[in-house]
Amino acid sequence: MKRLILASRNRHKLNELRTFLRNIPLEVVAIDEVAPELALIEDGETFRENALRKARAVFKRTGELSLADDSGLEVFYLNGRPGVSSARYAGVGTTDENNNQKLLAEMQGVAPRRRGAQFHAVLALVGKNTEEFAEGICLGVLGEEPRGTNGFGYDPIFIPDGFTRTYAELSAEEKNQISHRSKAFAKMREILLRHLSSDVGV
Numbered sequence: 001m002k003r004l005i006l007a008s009r010n011r012h013k014l015n016e017l018r019t020f021l022r023n024i025p026l027e028v029v030a031i032d033e034v035a036p037e038l039a040l041i042e043d044g045e046t047f048r049e050n051a052l053r054k055a056r057a058v059f060k061r062t063g064e065l066s067l068a069d070d071s072g073l074e075v076f077y078l079n080g081r082p083g084v085s086s087a088r089y090a091g092v093g094t095t096d097e098n099n100n101q102k103l104l105a106e107m108q109g110v111a112p113r114r115r116g117a118q119f120h121a122v123l124a125l126v127g128k129n130t131e132e133f134a135e136g137i138c139l140g141v142l143g144e145e146p147r148g149t150n151g152f153g154y155d156p157i158f159i160p161d162g163f164t165r166t167y168a169e170l171s172a173e174e175k176n177q178i179s180h181r182s183k184a185f186a187k188m189r190e191i192l193l194r195h196l197s198s199d200v201g202v
């Protein structure tokens with residue numbers, strides 16, 4: 001079976017991606033299983049640029065079909081921040097809790113109707129003759145305080161549209177049905193299946 005190398009070291013993202021990839025006839029391997037020393041640099045200005053850089057780096061190193069995710073939370077009141085800086089919003093090497101606290105502090109006193117936000121994910125697939133992208137967005141609002149223990153990152157402070165619970169109060173199955181990453185993956189799934197059936201660039 002052909003292999004697909006996942007260009008991520010975030011175990012939560014890896015778990016979500018592995019779930020989405022369950023029914024696709026590819027052997028899914030995380031980058032740490034093949035090239036733990038490889039640096040995955042995210043210094044671009046857009047999710048697309050970062051996802052492409054990571055997937056290209058992994059393809060260059062392994063010569064195998066590579067999939068990267070770059071994603072983050074965009075708060076409209078903050079003109080899209082934290083955006084591409086989501087992982088390091090409170091500083092390089094910081095914790096999810098610190099990022100959440102920083103964001104909540106910036107949004108303190110902001111009325112509910114102005115707390116709109118979206119999670120945004122871009123997936124990049126790089127292979128021999130291919131560079132393809134898929135994008136997904138999940139709209140919602142920022143909560144007033146962290147709630148829930150599932151998931152990761154900003155999950156405890158993001159309430160997706162149509163729900164009263166945060167992402168972190170949803171089960172993994174519920175989150176995976178509506179999340180930005182699942183929407184991006186639904187498109188990537190078609191791309192992967194097309195490539196597998198035509199064998200172009202895989």
Ligand code: IMP
Nearest residue numbers: 042069070071072086087152153154155
């Ligand atoms: P990246 O590795 O630069 O793409 O970092 C993505 C960052 O965005 C993560 O560290 C989280 O802070 C945030 N993020 C992306 N997707 C999610 C999600 O599904 N839930 C919560 N936070 C997320």
